[in-house]
Amino acid sequence: MTRRAAIPFLSLVCCTALLWGTWRFTQAPPVVSERAEVDAFRAELPLRVEVRMRSPKYRQEPQIRVGLKEQPATTLSLEIQGGYRIQALDGGGVLQRGKSLAATKVTASKTGLMIGAKTLSAPAVEIIPERSPAVWVDGHQYRGSIRLYRREGTKVLPVNVLPLEQYIASVIDSEMPAAFPEEARRAQAIVARTYALYQKEQAPRAAVTDLFASTRSQKYLGFQYRDGQGRLLAGESEASRATAKATRGLVGTHRGELFCTYYCAVCGGRTVEGTQIFSDAAPPLKSVACDWCKEARLYRWQAEISKRDAQKPLQSALAKDGKKLGTLKGVAAAKKGETGAGAFYQVKDDKQSLSLSGAAVRQALGSQGLYSPTFTVEDRGQHLVFSGRGHGHGVGLCQWGARGLAQEGRTADQIFAHYYRGAAITELGYR
Secondary structure: OOOOOOOOOOOOOOOHHHHHHHHOOOOOOOOOOOHHHHHHHHHOOOOOOOOOOOOOOOOOOOEEEEEOOOOOEOOEEEEEOOOEEEEEOOOOOEEEEEOOEEEEEEEEOOOOEEEOOEEEOOOEEEEEEOOOOOEEEOOEEEOOEEEEEEEOOOEEEEEEEEEHHHHHHHHHHHHOOOOOOHHHHHHHHHHHHHHHHHHHHHOOOOOOOOEEOOOOOOOOOOOEEEOOOOOEEEOOOHHHHHHHHHOOOEEEEEOOEEOOOOEEOEOOOEOOOHHHOOOOOOOOOOOOEOOOOOOOHHHEEEEEEEHHHHHHHHHHHHHOOOOOOOOOOEEEEOOOOOOOOOOEEEEEOOOOEEEEEHHHHHHHHHHHOOOOOOEEEEEEOOEEEEEEEOEOOOOOEEHHHHHHHHHOOOOHHHHHHHHOOOOEEEEOOOO
16 A cells, blocks of 8 residues: 555555455355345444545445556456457547457557557557456456556556446455354445545545555455366355445545545454554544454464574565664564554664564564564574464454454444444445
8 A cells, every 4th residue: 555554565454365264165144135124224323424525425336446466467368258349548549349358468568558469559448348247357357347557668557447336245255254244244345445435535646546456455356266276266246245235335434534444354352553553544543452353263373483584574674764684683572561563673683773663573574474563572592483463454343353243243333333433434425
């Protein structure tokens, strides 16, 4: 989140793999299909306040622009099932039409974009299918249209443009297991919709994306996709579409305005104060107790990392602050007993002791088993042993905590209220 948060890759959900590993193939919950049940859910929500945004209200369902890659790619795989047209985004008209397109390679040249052997003389194009979903990009099929932007001369950035509620239906299943209770998934839908619209509102005028399909923003798998074994898996389901419909147009607001509804997989017993990690954290992102995520595998964890393996990542983290680390000798809490994203740790070499926040240490060593910024560290000679709690940055809604709250009978609005203190659920203008 380069324009959205203080720490780019500690975005709201950095850890959905944990959720997926346990629950992906479990049976979906019963589909909410009865209109009466949906209306009852909406009627029971607390009185909503008017939302004030750059536009007073969304009179129509907005479109969302999802970057399918965090960085432009050298090549992409493209397939279109059914009729389509490709038009230039600069108003140059239709460049290509077809009844379908077999899987082919997309690259960029200095003069335009190449789809297979054909060069399209435009720096940006939009693929508009006759029906949706129809377009496949790198093994994922997406609803809506796909935009391709030439970047850095010979690279391509793919962007999926689709209606917000169709996007939310996929995010629900991408972010939260189908086996989780429906009220937890409804809370997830409201939080994800708020996050997406906040990012849309904050996007610079020249931006071509509102957010990304990865955990840099929030996980979005599209309509369906093929996994590493070639199996065809659903990115959304009838259940997730029903959840999106039940919460359609509902967002979280603070004093009538959208705010960034960060969320995490497992908080480990207490959420993190938002301002300790994110520069745009709103007042509702307070640290709150959460006793409902204890069944998560990473509620507590331990990681043993050799000092040799920790050397380069910590050097890079310190270099961002203009500090130079020699041979790593140890890491210790600056204040005994203090942990968390806002705590500081002394990183020692032969001559000095340099300071890094818990969030920065976690970012540096996350790929080596540091699942959250809340940990203690013990020096064991050639190794450092980290004992921590939670999975992710720990800010906002705890997904496993939402599961536990729902199992106790809490409703979506009650779950939302627990994790976002002082915030309200607001209904936008479209239905």
